[in-house]
Each structure stands twice: as C-alpha cells, then as structure tokens.
Amino acid sequence: MVLLLFVDLDPDLMALRPLGGFFVLRTIGSTAEASPRALPSLAQVYENRSSDVYGNPMTFRVRKVAAALRAPEPRIAASIAHLGLAARLWSVALGCAVRYGRIPDLAPHRLRWDPDASAPDDLWLDGLLPLPGDAGTIAEVVLRGHLEPLAATLHTEYRLATGLLWGNAGSALTGAVRQLGHRSTVARDLAAELLAHPLLEGTLDGTTLRRRSCCLYYRLPGGGVCGDCCFTRAPGSSPRGASG
Incomplete structure (x- = not known):
C-alpha cells in the first residue's frame, strides 16, 4: 500500500514546477498568460473532432513531429507523438500524487492541448477538482480516461x-x-x-523494465535505440529480439 501525504491542491499547482517541464500543468484562468480556451480539448482529439484552429489536432501533431524528425512514414511520427503525450499525462499524475497526495480531475474534456507546441506537450487544465492520488484512481483517470481512447485512435x-x-x-x-x-x-x-493493471501487464520485463515492443524511434534518420528498448542494437546491425 502506498502511503500518501495529503496537501491541498493550490490554484497554480506550483509544487509541480520544480519537477521539470514534463510535470508542469497550467490552470486556465489562474495566471495572466493568454487564454488557451481556443485550443482543442483532449476529448476532441480522442473523438477525432476537428478544431477551429488546427483542423484534426492529432493529424496536425503527427505532421509536425514528422517534419521535425524527418520521419520517413507517418506511423513513426505517430508513435513518437503518442509517447510524448503519454509521458506528460503520467508525469502530471505522478507529480501531483508525490507532491500533494492527490491528483486533479484530468478528464479529457478538462484538458486543453496545443498540438503546435514544442516538446514537452503543452497542457492546460480547466478547473481543479481534487481526486485521491492512489493507483486505482490514477489508472481510471490516465489509463482508462486518456491512454485507452488515444491508443484506439x-x-x-x-x-x-x-x-x-x-x-x-x-x-x-x-x-x-x-x-x-x-x-x-x-x-x-x-x-x-499500475504496471500490474491488465492494460499494462506484460508490456515491460518484470526484472529489467525493458519494454517488449519497439517505439520505432530507430527508424528515424540517425535514430538509435532507446535505453529501455527491446533491441540492444538497431535492427539490421543485430538479430531482432522483438518487433514493433
């Protein structure tokens, strides 16, 4: 059982900022920065709905990543875009659980996303509704609420x-x-x-935490293998250990 220290969520989630850019979550209306209300919500992204600014937000993001990384095919850029957004969602949830002992409601309709931003993905939260910071709640919010519909899309x-x-x-x-x-x-x-959850169980080696699939990063020009890749060297220079 994880023992959490409970602290009230402050309006700007300031405790996340020292943790680094992947953990920062800005809240709409709590700062003097430009309003992101014109940005698509992640609910729009998962439902493949167009936005006024970007058209299909995920298509826009994948094209942006493909251009930046010179990806030879869209599916490579889509995988890298997915990895970046997943990292942001996990980081926000874990950062809040560590610093506050609870997480804000990160429902897709509450999170605004800028598909034209640089990495890490730019996220804005519309309203602070505190939830427990336990693994079950995080699984429901991040895995079921975000990563399952994102993977389907x-x-x-x-x-x-x-x-x-x-x-x-x-x-x-x-x-x-x-x-x-x-x-x-x-x-x-x-x-x-969380790694024991049915959606994640078996995705990583239980001892080494190396993944059992490949994100396709090695297929980028000049790309190699990631630190937790199922390959020890890029395919073509050594026998394949698994496939993506």
Missing part, C-alpha cells in the same frame, strides 16, 4: 500495433518515475501497481 488512423502503443504507455510511466529521481519512492510504488 492511433491504432485506427496510423495502423500502430496495440502492443507498441501499450509498450509506449509502460515506458512513459517508468520514464516519469526516473525523472522524479530521489523523490520517487511513492512514484515507484504507484508505478508497480
């Missing part, structure tokens, strides 16, 4: 294997824990519970 639109997408999700989760460093005792315990 990318699987349909870009023919990405579901094993690859859930491998991305597992990898992004453990990456967020590593970023928390010495503060990550609570995060490690939460991640262990």
Whole structure:
C-alpha cells in the first residue's frame, strides 16, 4: 500500500514546477498568460473532432513531429507523438500524487492541448477538482480516461500495433518515475501497481523494465535505440529480439 501525504491542491499547482517541464500543468484562468480556451480539448482529439484552429489536432501533431524528425512514414511520427503525450499525462499524475497526495480531475474534456507546441506537450487544465492520488484512481483517470481512447485512435488512423502503443504507455510511466529521481519512492510504488493493471501487464520485463515492443524511434534518420528498448542494437546491425 502506498502511503500518501495529503496537501491541498493550490490554484497554480506550483509544487509541480520544480519537477521539470514534463510535470508542469497550467490552470486556465489562474495566471495572466493568454487564454488557451481556443485550443482543442483532449476529448476532441480522442473523438477525432476537428478544431477551429488546427483542423484534426492529432493529424496536425503527427505532421509536425514528422517534419521535425524527418520521419520517413507517418506511423513513426505517430508513435513518437503518442509517447510524448503519454509521458506528460503520467508525469502530471505522478507529480501531483508525490507532491500533494492527490491528483486533479484530468478528464479529457478538462484538458486543453496545443498540438503546435514544442516538446514537452503543452497542457492546460480547466478547473481543479481534487481526486485521491492512489493507483486505482490514477489508472481510471490516465489509463482508462486518456491512454485507452488515444491508443484506439492511433491504432485506427496510423495502423500502430496495440502492443507498441501499450509498450509506449509502460515506458512513459517508468520514464516519469526516473525523472522524479530521489523523490520517487511513492512514484515507484504507484508505478508497480499500475504496471500490474491488465492494460499494462506484460508490456515491460518484470526484472529489467525493458519494454517488449519497439517505439520505432530507430527508424528515424540517425535514430538509435532507446535505453529501455527491446533491441540492444538497431535492427539490421543485430538479430531482432522483438518487433514493433
């Protein structure tokens, strides 16, 4: 069982800021920055609904990533875009659980996303509704609320294997824990519970935490293998250990 210290969520979620850019979550109306209300919500993204500014937001994002990385095919860029958004969602949830002992309601209709922003993905939260910071709640909010519909969209639109997408999700989760460093005792315990969830179970090796699928990064010009890749070297220079 994970023991959490409960602290009220402050309006600007200031406790997340020292953790780094992947953990920061800005709240609509709490700062003097320009309003993001014209940005699409993640609910629009998962439902493949067009926005006034970007058309189809996910298509826009994948094209932006493809251009930036010179991806030879859209599905590679889609996988990298997925990995980046998954990392942001996990980081916000774990960061809040570690710093506050609770998380805000991160329902897709509450989160605004800028598909034209640089990495890490730019997210804005519309309203603070505190929820428990336990693994069960995080699984419901992040896995069921976001990563399941996101995976369905990318699987349909870009023919990405579901094993690859859930491998991305597992990898992004453990990456967020590593970023928390010495503060990550609570995060490690939460991640262990989350990796036992049916959607993530088996995506990573239980001992090494190396993933059992590949995010396709090695197919980018000059791309190599990630630190937790199922390959020890890029395919073509050594026998394949698994496939993406």
